[in-house]
Amino acid sequence: MRDITKEFPGVKALQDVTLEVERGSVHAICGENGAGKSTLMKVLSGVYPHGTYDGEIVLENSTAEFRDIRDSERAGVVIIHQELALSPYLSIAENIFLGNERQRNGFIDWDETNVEAQKLLARVGLGDNPATPVREIGVGKQQLVEIAKALSKRVKLLILDEPTAALNDEDSAHLLDLIRHLKGQGITSIIISHKLNEIRSVADRVTIIRDGRTIETLELSAHEVSENRIIKGMVGRDLENRYPDRTVEIGEEVFRIEDWWVHHPTEPGRVVIHGANLSVRAGEVVGIAGLMGAGRTELGMSVFGRTYGSNISGRVFVRGKEVNTRTVSDAIANGIAYATEDRKVYGLNLLEDIKRNISLASLRKLAKGGWVDAQQEYVVAERYRKSMNIKAPSVASVVGKLSGGNQQKVVLSKWLFSDPEVLILDEPTRGIDVGAKYEIYTLINELAAQGKAIVVISSELPELLGISDRIYAISEGHITGELPIADATPESLMHLMTKEKESDHVLS
Structure with a gap:
């Protein structure tokens, strides 16, 4: 891509951006939110057609002028957006060949569709039945279905926009392994990601974009480029400390939940949260750590207007007074935000x-x-x-x-x-860059300084360790312990996050 410039009314999103990607490589693109990364890839994939931007795209030594996304796919360029574009009510096989149907005599050949889908699923390491509705599989598997769909179009250049943003560690690792495997098959990949550790592990090069301009391209194959070096290029300065200093004075208790029980919304016999007890004081940032599926979000949503769960019991206190949080309006009226x-x-x-x-x-x-x-x-x-x-x-x-x-x-x-008196932040920095993260951490400190009680739910242990005063760990719906920040380490938290559940008392 040479000298790409793209304007929207009142905004120049890209200015003279140049990107060179070698065949059979994994090329990462980094930049702060709003830097122009996704816009650049939409230009490349024909979402923004030729004529709506200035500059030139050269694919395999030929100038490419894509009029739409079908044009780019015919040339072997396929983009997978951060928001997956699958139909939940169609089967895996139907999604893979949607718009690219296998036909015989003017009708869809279902036998060929399912056989070919099975082969593609095997290539991406997915063993599910092709007839399974997409709504019945998790986000990690849906991401693999998107890649299988791309492979069905004989992809040469695969563009992945934040492919692991919504995945857990296991699914992320599997996806990165697949990208390496596809590289071995000669497929070139461009990956946009804020997860710098993943970029350093999988990419050969990284191009940094800032404020719509190309800043530099770094070679990563020698593993000599640090995360801090990439961050400096992204934000234009060194971030010596990724977490701002905290000097907030902690006061009296503001928020408390007691003996909080939550049952599954569609399986009332299944307990999701088991008698949780938690408290937060004025000016205090309390973290909640847990593995995927441990019940972190379910706890937050059930407290906030009972937006998750059934047969909920327990007590909620704000500044020592028991409050009603049965609806979202009640929760907001009583000073709780989620x-x-x-x-x-x-x-x-x-x-x-x-x-x-x-x-x-x-x-x-x-x-x-x-x-x-x-x-x-x-x-x-x-x-x-x-x-x-x-x-x-x-x-x-x-x-x-x-x-x-x-x-x-x-x-x-x-x-x-x-x-609000109480602010529950669930994954407040998911899918955003390090510069914007720092701004949000600073805001959390400012709110704490105002005497707010803040609960942060996060999948990133370094984040919780960097911003919290105290951390609760949750495992299989049980709060398994709490640690003051002085005693908290990744190892001690992981021990609590994987702790075997104790037997519940019997609910009457």
Whole structure:
């Protein structure tokens, strides 16, 4: 790609970006949220067609002018977006060949479809029945189905946008092994990722993009480029400490849950959270650590308006007073906010603009005569756009078009405007870059300094160790222990996170 420039109204997303990818290599692209990485790949894959950008694409020594995504796929360029594009109600085989159907005499040949799908699944290491509906398999397997779909199109250049963002460690490792395996078969890959350790383990080179421009390309094959070296290129400065210093004074208890039991929403006989007890004091950041499926998110959602689970029992206290959290409105009214791990599904209305999303949880604060005061809504949103450094031309910008980091800042702005006593942050930095992470860590410190009680649920132990005052560990729905930060290490936390469950007392 030579001198690629792409403009949107009021924004120059890419300016003279150059990218050179060698055949049979794994080439990583790094940059902060909003740097232009995904835009560059949409240009390459024909999502943004020839004529809507300046510059030149050269594929196998020939100029490529893709009019749409079908054009690029015919040339062997296939992109897998961060938001998977599978139909949950179709089978694995139907998804693999959707738009590329195996036909005989004008009808779909189901025998060939299933046989070919089975072969493709074997190539990506997936042993599931091709007739299985996609909704019945996990996200990790869905990612492999997307790659099988790409292989069905005789892919030469595979583009993966944040392929491991929603995967657990085991699924991520399997996917990275598959990328290496495909490289051995001569398939070239471009991978966009914020997980620098993964990039260093799988990529041959990394190109760093900052503010829509190419900064540099580094050779990784010798394993001499450190994560800090990549970070410096991404943010334009050294991040000597990835976590800001904390000097917050911790006060009296603000939030407590006692003997909290949660049953599965569709299997009432199955207990998901077993008698949890947890407390947070003013100015304190309390982490919750646990492996995938341990019950971290289920605990947070069940406390916040019982948005997860059934047969929920237990008590919730805010500043020493027992409160009712049976609905989301009750939880908000009693000073509890919950920033979900899935911002695109539960946290935001992607079709609405920034100001509507920020006001969504606190419309009563903007009411005037039974109507929302539109002028005040604009003023509030603009205040948060500036204070949170949300990169958008105006608060009228549609949230669905923002980068992941800026979307996360909108989610946090929504809950800050509700002025909560207790803020539960579920994977607050998932899918965002190190620079934006630092901004969010700084914001957490500022909220703690205001006396808020903050709970952070995270899959990243270094993150919890870097920002918490105290950490609870959860295993199979049981809180297995708590550690002050002075005593917490990755080893001690992992011991608690994998601890065998103790026998439950019998529920009456």
